[in-house]
Amino acid sequence: MRKQCYLICAFFIFVIFSSCAFQAKQPTSLELLSTIENAFVDIADQSKPAIVGIFVRHSDRRLNRWGSGFFFREDGYILTNDHIVHGGQRFEVKLLDGSIIDAKLVGTDVNTDVAVLKVEGNKEYPILPLANSEKVRVGQFAIAIGNPFQLDYTVTTGVVSGKSRNVLGGTPIIRYQSFIQTDAWINTGSSGGPLLNIYGEVIGINALIRKVENTPAPAMAGAGFAIPSNLASVIGEQLISNGKIIRGYLGISMREVAQGIRVERVLLGTPADKAGLQWRDIIYEYNGKKVKDTLQFQMLIAASPVGKESVIKVLRRGQQRTLRTTIVEMPPEMAGLPFEDDSVSWNTLGLAVRQLEKGDAQRYAYLSDEDRGVIVERVKVDAPGFNAKIPRGALITAINDEQVSDVQSLEALLQTHKELKELILDIKSSHGTEKLTVQLQK
Numbered sequence: 001m002r003k004q005c006y007l008i009c010a011f012f013i014f015v016i017f018s019s020c021a022f023q024a025k026q027p028t029s030l031e032l033l034s035t036i037e038n039a040f041v042d043i044a045d046q047s048k049p050a051i052v053g054i055f056v057r058h059s060d061r062r063l064n065r066w067g068s069g070f071f072f073r074e075d076g077y078i079l080t081n082d083h084i085v086h087g088g089q090r091f092e093v094k095l096l097d098g099s100i101i102d103a104k105l106v107g108t109d110v111n112t113d114v115a116v117l118k119v120e121g122n123k124e125y126p127i128l129p130l131a132n133s134e135k136v137r138v139g140q141f142a143i144a145i146g147n148p149f150q151l152d153y154t155v156t157t158g159v160v161s162g163k164s165r166n167v168l169g170g171t172p173i174i175r176y177q178s179f180i181q182t183d184a185w186i187n188t189g190s191s192g193g194p195l196l197n198i199y200g201e202v203i204g205i206n207a208l209i210r211k212v213e214n215t216p217a218p219a220m221a222g223a224g225f226a227i228p229s230n231l232a233s234v235i236g237e238q239l240i241s242n243g244k245i246i247r248g249y250l251g252i253s254m255r256e257v258a259q260g261i262r263v264e265r266v267l268l269g270t271p272a273d274k275a276g277l278q279w280r281d282i283i284y285e286y287n288g289k290k291v292k293d294t295l296q297f298q299m300l301i302a303a304s305p306v307g308k309e310s311v312i313k314v315l316r317r318g319q320q321r322t323l324r325t326t327i328v329e330m331p332p333e334m335a336g337l338p339f340e341d342d343s344v345s346w347n348t349l350g351l352a353v354r355q356l357e358k359g360d361a362q363r364y365a366y367l368s369d370e371d372r373g374v375i376v377e378r379v380k381v382d383a384p385g386f387n388a389k390i391p392r393g394a395l396i397t398a399i400n401d402e403q404v405s406d407v408q409s410l411e412a413l414l415q416t417h418k419e420l421k422e423l424i425l426d427i428k429s430s431h432g433t434e435k436l437t438v439q440l441q442k
Contacts, residue, residue: 043143043200044155049096049126051193053147054080054103054117056088063087068146068193069117070202072236074124078117079236080192081207081227082108085115093119094152107239111247111335112176113207114227114235128194131201133180133228136160141198142182144206144224146190158184158224160203165225166295176299179225180204186224195226202229242359248304249330252277259315260284260291275312275325285313301327306393307430308365326430329393332378341378344411348418349438350383351376351390355406364393366430373397373404373428388438391429398426 027035054067067084071077078093085091091103101119108115119125137160144156162181182195186209195204204226238245251270254261261283266272277283283291287310291297304310304327312323341352353374360375361367373395379386390396396404399413400423417423423438 039198040143040155040157043196043198044145044153047128047143047145047194047196047200048153050128051096051145051153052078053094053152054078054084054192055092055094055100056085057090057092058088066147066189067191068189068206069093070192070194071125071127072130072202072233074127076119076121076125077106077236077240078103078119079205079232080115080117081205082110082113082115083207084192085117086110091117093117094147096153107243107245109235109239109245111245112227112231112235114205114232114239116236116239128196129201130229130233131197131199131203133203133230136163136180136197136203136228138162142180142184142203143196143198144182144184144186144190144193144226145196146187146193146206154187154190156185156187156190158182161223164295176231176295176302178228178231178295179207180228182224182226184224185209186226195224204228205232238359242357242363245335246306246360246363247302247330247335248306248327249334250301250325250327254283254294254297256293257282261294261297263314271325271328275323277312277314277323277325278316280316281321282315283312284315285311287311302330305365306363307367328391328430329377331392343407344414345407346380348414348440349385349390349423350380351385351396352378352380353396353407353410356395364395366428366432367395371395371397371428374407374410384438384440388425388436390425390427390436390438391431394427394429396425396427400424401426 050071052069054069056065058064067080069078069080072079085105085108091105092100093103094100103117103119106116106118140160142158142160146154160180161183165179165181166177180195180203186206190206193206194202195206197203206224206226209224235245251267251272252263253265254263259282263277263279263281266277266279285291286297286300289300306327306329309324309326312325314321314323345351345353354377356371356373356375361369376390376392376394376396379390379392396410398404400417402413404410421440423440425436425438427434427436
């Protein structure tokens with residue numbers, strides 16, 4: 001596994017001995033280059049068994065597409081890009097030996113462009129270890145492997161050209177980006193494949209390449225970008241646990257200034273509004289952490305437990321102020337999630353609900369593993385649920401004192417009581433446990 005490391009070390013040993021006067025024979029330039037070349041070859045050979053080609057089938061054949069991915073868990077879980085699998089209906093994975101097997105989609109996250117596939121089987125799959133992307137250095141070697149143009153296991157090499165790049169904009173979807181930039185060429189179809197260091201460890205998932213016609217800056221033309229392995233690992237494991245990512249939401253637009261983050265806009269009814277944040281406030285600390293840039297602050301908010309109080313320190317007209325707010329779950333439209341609902345709960349209450357899932361107790365501070373009910377994912381403006389002030393993220397546990405255990409029981413109770421003028425819902429939210437009266441529209 002570490003043969004290439006020994007070869008790289010051998011290179012430096014040669015250099016050290018070359019400075020010694022008693023060294024009988026110094027390596028030639030060709031020998032040194034051959035050592036480096038062999039190291040790259042070994043990295044590619046040892047990594048290929050864990051790298052896969054991905055074929056995504058759609059109902060419309062014109063939308064079928066290829067991409068790349070790699071095993072990061074021995075039980076058959078594959079990391080790839082959301083933009084490869086998004087909207088797909090059937091997924092096939094091609095292994096190194098040429099065999100093609102079916103895979104199922106575990107989950108995707110459009111905000112980070114990370115997705116997870118799973119192949120079944122009673123075997124351990126070869127994996128690529130994930131490096132700590134925080135320790136990646138600009139200038140270090142980078143090796144990209146993927147399946148561009150359906151050409152299996154294409155290898156390109158280069159260096160890490162930059163870190164913490166943010167290259168996408170002009171969309172209502174909140175993006176969480178801190179791309180690793182590389183000049184190792186990432187071709188069409190290489191997306192989803194690994195970007196490796198000299199130890200054969202994944203430092204990022206190849207995501208996109210910025211072409212000449214897409215940028216006014218010639219220096220950026222042809223630059224490749226990879227999702228850092230630390231971010232990909234966190235998102236991947238959450239998708240495996242929950243099937244989706246639950247993110248916190250504050251409700252401001254902002255920009256960076258010398259002292260921290262300046263509030264440009266506060267959306268009405270959001271946690272920021274309720275906390276008393278104002279236009280031109282400068283946020284310099286969040287839950288004890290200094291805030292320096294918008295990406296860092298977005299990620300801190302996104303990772304905040306829903307329903308738990310957070311402390312924000314701001315400068316307002318030169319004076320320090322401490323504000324407290326309760327973070328809520330990010331609205332689906334800002335998370336890039338499609339919304340279609342023709343359920344009884346949506347048509348009757350204006351509430352879109354889902355099953356209580358494993359991991360919710362860790363993400364929502366007011367829930368426990370013993371809770372039962374359904375989670376409110378969306379509230380329709382001016383509908384009965386909205387007028388009753390039922391918040392997003394609330395847990396509905398009963399209707400008219402009859403227990404709600406899942407979505408089916410909720411729908412059945414609403415059908416049973418459809419002739420009533422009002423319903424009393426037991427809910428649990430960041431406001432505590434309470435009964436709310438919902439006046440039905442007739």
